[in-house]
Amino acid sequence: MLSNIQAKLLIVDDLPENLLALEALIKREDRTVYKAQSADEALSLLLQHEFAMAILDVQMPGMNGFELAELMRGTEKTKNIPIVFVSAAGRELNYAFKGYESGAVDFLHKPLDIQAVKSKVNVFVELYRQSKAMKQQVEALEQSRREQEALLAQLQSTQRELEQAVRMRDDFMSIVAHEVRTPLNGLILETQLRKMHLARDNASAFTLDKMHAMVDRDERQIKSLIRLIEDMLDVSRIRTGKLSIRPTCFDLSVLVRGVLQNFSQQIEAAEASVTLDAEQPVIGSWDEFRIEQVISNLLTNALRYGAKSPITVKVYSDNGEARVEVRDFGIGISEENQQRIFQQFERVSAKQAVAGLGLGLFISEQIVTAHGGTITVESRIGEGALFRVCLPL
Template sequence: MSAPPESHPGLGFPGDLLAQLPEAIAAFSREGRFRYVNAAAERLFGGALGALVGRTLEEVRPGADGRALHEALARVEESGRPERFEYRFSPVRWLDVRVHADAEALWLIAADLPGAPRTPVSGEAASAKARLPADALLEVEREARTRAERTAEYARRLQEVTRLLGQALSGPEVAGAVLEVGVSALGAINCGIWLLDGTGRRLEMMQSRGFGAEALAVFSAFPVDAPVPVAEAVRGGEPVWMPSWAEYARRVPASDERAHGVVLRDEMTAACLPLHVEGRVIGGVAFGFQGPHLFEDAERWFLQILTQHAAQALERVRLFEAQRTDITERKRAEARTRFLAEAGALLSSSLDYERTLAAVARVAVPSLADWCAVDMPEPDGQVRKLVVAHQDPERVRVAMDFHARYPPLLSAAGGIGKVLRTGEPEFVEHLTQEMVDAAGSDPVRRDAVRALGIRSLICVPLRSRGRIIAALTLVYADSDRHYTEADLYLAQELALRASAAIDNAALYREAQEAVAARDTFLGVASHELNTPLTSLALNLQTLQRAVEQLPLDAHPGRPAVGPKFQSAQRQVARLASLIRELLDVSRITEGRLKLEPEPMDLAELAREVAARAAEDAARAGCELRLRIPASVEGVWDRLRLDQVVQNLLSNALKYGHGQPVDLELEDGADAVTLRVKDRGLGISAEDQARLFQKFERLASERHYSGFGLGLWIVKQVVDALGGRIHVDSAPGQGATFTVVVPR
């Protein structure tokens, strides 16, 4: 055991542990001379401890820089009150400096301002940090905790605004969501969003919060070249972090003409950011705060992401609204967008495409159609109506009766049959009486068509892998509405989404069929292979016994036969193990994994498996180390637990790289824990997610044999026993598999 760290003479802290802290920490005498510095302070002040002790800050950093720090020490020594301030250490480096006094010394703690790289702190260093003056430590930790909580809150707020913007369908809704979330997250007292007008020369306020009447009069609209912070952000395309309006007026004197519109002029802090879309600026956002505001990295990040989301949402809304000129058309467009979103969700919710298409047809009524139908061609040339949707069940019955009496023909010159035959959409904006009369000479059929009341229709094809598999028909009838070219585009978009869903369902069905065929083959093949393999094993044993009875000098090759028999038997045993795995795959997949629990001693079983694996361990160059109690009794399936231990141990020896392998067993009151640990390749976090999948191999097949079934079978057996299994690993650090099974 190592000796405890020695305390620094006269200061009462473990100096070698403080050396690990990322902050620069220095202790000074009451006269302001160095008594101690940690490693970070040595780097900061450019000298080792021995070279710094006894010197003052003015001597180490001549000039005003060193004098400022020295004077801070003097003030704290005189007043006894801690100080904290920002200190420019170099042109590109700013520090957060805290000065504190205790009974032993004056302390200076310096850290890079937020955003500077951080150095990991060891457990011992964290302990040493805890021995610093309590109020300084509490302040550091409180600030770190506050910063982390604030960042988490910002992330939550961004999720909230993303959800709100996804639902927003107008510019005011977008602006309202951005401003409400921004104000509540940041604590701003006012805020606003401005957009460039059509000329690009003027900013017009779209929406605001917290502005009084006078401020609105001044800032509701102004030229983009006006001396206003948000205009500066728009012109330059970069955020403007304004410490106060008074400071801005000193920097931009012309802005003073608008100062009467600014409440709390000398105390007002603001963040002004441009709204960027595809490399161009479309407007700006401003948030105002009362009193000093540092705008830390997390807050700046939040504001920049927030304005990015706002800009994209505003642009999306602008494009959305630009295509529609009147309120009625805009409402219909919103309904189309919602329908496509809802239909897309429905289509992706199931791999049974017939049921899904039926659900989509029902969703289309009544917002986008009075009737909606899906028809599919059959192999015999007939057309099957998969679904008809209408608000009135009686009208659905009428449509189904019409289809039964007058089914669509693939040879028809128009309608559903033509769409299914040619793949060309059919669009009838106004179905006239002349069109109905020209469609056929049968007066009964014409009357039946009139009874349906069709006024406008769209029929589009659904394709899958280049083949037309269905037709989607939308009909306006009772509502006296009519379709437009925009509705045709909507129907085609819906057809594309439905076709993709059908493709996915077909691929899934084919994959399932292929998996079922594979499992059937594995079951049959494993049974068929097992019989001759058993016969081969018996014949090898018979031959071995016969050869062993011969004298060693009976034949020149007699001494070499024994090892060859052993090698052959090992290969037969390996084949038998692979065949058992295939049989288990077949049983588990078909739900035929049967457990036969019996009283047993798991410790005895573990030792037996380890004994069987001893030869494999020797060949792999791995020392097999056991830590097993004398007895661990319980009621389990002996054969299946044997398989679990065998597979985990075999896996560890295979990938152990000649390093020791540990087999451990722990007895508990309610459960037993088994661990197998190797020190070989290790497993990455990404690969661990698929480690227990069927036929999954993480290493090269050229170097490691097997089907990739062992760990999958282990997982299935452990689950069947009501237990759990997990792995702890990292690349190059080996792997530890832990199995917990209840008693």
């Protein structure tokens, strides 16, 4: 409500009794009256407060009311304050005309008409309050507009994120369908082949050597399926903050050597060679299963993108850290792709179709980060890539 807006009034007169009389005339509970006995004192108050109006005596020692009014009109903070002049001088001096020239909105002669003074002050106070209320409304509208713009921007950002999430979901489902179908197709073909042999009573198809080969093929396909499922479960654990880390003390060099032995068939199938540099024990406390998962992911990528080039793996300690480096000399990774390969479902595109869900590096980075370590990549197109894992000892 307008009555809740407190109005400040300034009265300037060199005579204290005039100030007291005028204050008593215009003062009310919803107004604060400030008094000044000189122009200098008035200027000081004008710089400190926002006034609804100013009542100035014309004849004052030093700077008179007209000069004070001119200063007020030339100052940004005070130029819009309504000024009412008061003078005891006769009308024949034409002070009223000079007052209006100085920017006054009214001119009163002494002795003052009490009702006229009250009425004029009420009018200017009411105008001030209406102006103040309108300004507050404009500010509120502007604030509302800014909030609406911010909300709109947030909604647009959320929409983009949702669209991106839908695209990622669709891409992910497409990749999952393809990746799961590959080992399943192998198992289905193997099963149909065996059924055909059984239907024909072809016992020669089930010799011991052939059975070993069948079991090995089945095992590879099943392991491939399990790996896909575990990757998806790990992403779910990471999102819910339930990725568990169970550290034990072990030798990282021994672990990496064991991983390479387990990868012998994949290395042979990729027609690649792997050299291990792990001469010294590197003993620390980490989650052995999870670190093996990281090394396996890096080695899988090196075989996948290495273009049959030699791969080197190095295990060493430096500056209080355990380090594992996996380097290939394959297709390499562009700077742009280096920024996104640690995100979910991201894969470096190659000319040939590439297997995998695009989760390996994302999961690896989360595991390494959970250990308080870092995983980085150095690469140039056509020159291969070096992945370095650093783990606190």
